[in-house]
Amino acid sequence: MAAPMLSWPNGARCAAAFSFDVDGESAALAADPATARSLSTMTHQAYGPRVGVRRLLEVLDHCGVRGTFFVPGYTADLHPGTVRDIAAAGHEVAHHGYDHVKPAGLTLAEQADQLDRGSDALERLTGARPLGYRAPMWDLSWEMPALLAERGFLYDSSLMDDDLPYHLDCTGGEEGIDSGREAGESATGRLVEIPIHWALDDWEQYCFIPGVAELGPIQTPEHAVALWHAELEGMRRFGGCWVLTNHPFLSGRPGRAAALETLVRQVTELPDVWVAALDEIATHTMRTGLPPRPMPRIHPG
Numbered sequence: 458m459a460a461p462m463l464s465w466p467n468g469a470r471c472a473a474a475f476s477f478d479v480d481g482e483s484a485a486l487a488a489d490p491a492t493a494r495s496l497s498t499m500t501h502q503a504y505g506p507r508v509g510v511r512r513l514l515e516v517l518d519h520c521g522v523r524g525t526f527f528v529p530g531y532t533a534d535l536h537p538g539t540v541r542d543i544a545a546a547g548h549e550v551a552h553h554g555y556d557h558v559k560p561a562g563l564t565l566a567e568q569a570d571q572l573d574r575g576s577d578a579l580e581r582l583t584g585a586r587p588l589g590y591r592a593p594m595w596d597l598s599w600e601m602p603a604l605l606a607e608r609g610f611l612y613d614s615s616l617m618d619d620d621l622p623y624h625l626d627c628t629g630g631e632e633g634i635d636s637g638r639e640a641g642e643s644a645t646g647r648l649v650e651i652p653i654h655w656a657l658d659d660w661e662q663y664c665f666i667p668g669v670a671e672l673g674p675i676q677t678p679e680h681a682v683a684l685w686h687a688e689l690e691g692m693r694r695f696g697g698c699w700v701l702t703n704h705p706f707l708s709g710r711p712g713r714a715a716a717l718e719t720l721v722r723q724v725t726e727l728p729d730v731w732v733a734a735l736d737e738i739a740t741h742t743m744r745t746g747l748p749p750r751p752m753p754r755i756h757p758g
């Protein structure tokens with residue numbers, strides 16, 4: 458028998474969330490520390506927290522939408538006013554690592570350090586520890602779900618094995634991991650996972666950083682929005698949770714921000730779509746009481 462499917466408030470066919478990864482300088486520095494010597498590259502990245510966030514806050518305000526901003530601790534420490542502005546506007550400020558390094562490439566202690574330093578940086582500015590986490594470069598490690606659950610995080614949004622959020626049971630962790638607690642001792646041992654997908658990210662459409670990320674050709678906003686629309690139409694047909702991700706250093710540019718505003722407005726006018734921030738979607742999911750899903754497995758051979 459098929460597992461019961463997550464349902465949305467007011468009978469909506471799908472949920473839609475607008476999320477923003479405020480990478481700034483940290484994304485380039487983590488990819489290649491030598492970029493610190495390039496003033497042009499640093500300013501290309503600084504555009505996000507300096508200009509892009511402000512413009513995107515205006516877009517969300519015009520459309521009456523509450524968004525989720527994943528902020529690396531490095532960005533928070535370098536651009537504190539930007540993070541205060543996001544929080545003051547009522548949006549969710551969530552965790553995106555400290556240095557924007559991939560957790561999958563770090564030791565357990567290094568992962569914990571990145572988590573705690575990132576939470577400390579955000580708490581200094583917002584007064585609260587973040588409830589949501591998204592792995593830098595969308596590259597979550599096998600150990601991170603348990604580390605998040607131990608620290609009281611409500612959700613992660615980095616995995617890609619479903620169209621709908623679900624409960625992830627991380628009490629078992631992975632064999633050989635010593636997180637400092639006995640198995641099953643974590644506060645809840647559970648985390649909501651809100652899946653994402655590369656097709657709903659602006660990075661693949663717009664990102665061109667010479668020597669760091671030369672994906673190219675840079676796409677038009679029309680091309681990007683058509684792709685995002687197609688996924689939304691599919692989720693209205695089959696059900697799902699449409700999580701769009703924009704980077705302020707990319708989508709904060711004027712033509713892209715204008716196209717995004719049109720899209721946000723269109724999505725809010727769809728009667729069968731529940732538009733919400735990720736913490737609201739995670740809370741709704743947690744309250745459904747659906748059975749938790751064990752950690753994914755791969756063939757041991």
Ligand SMILES: [Zn+2]
Pocket residue numbers: 478479480484553557592593594
């Ligand atoms: Zn990022």
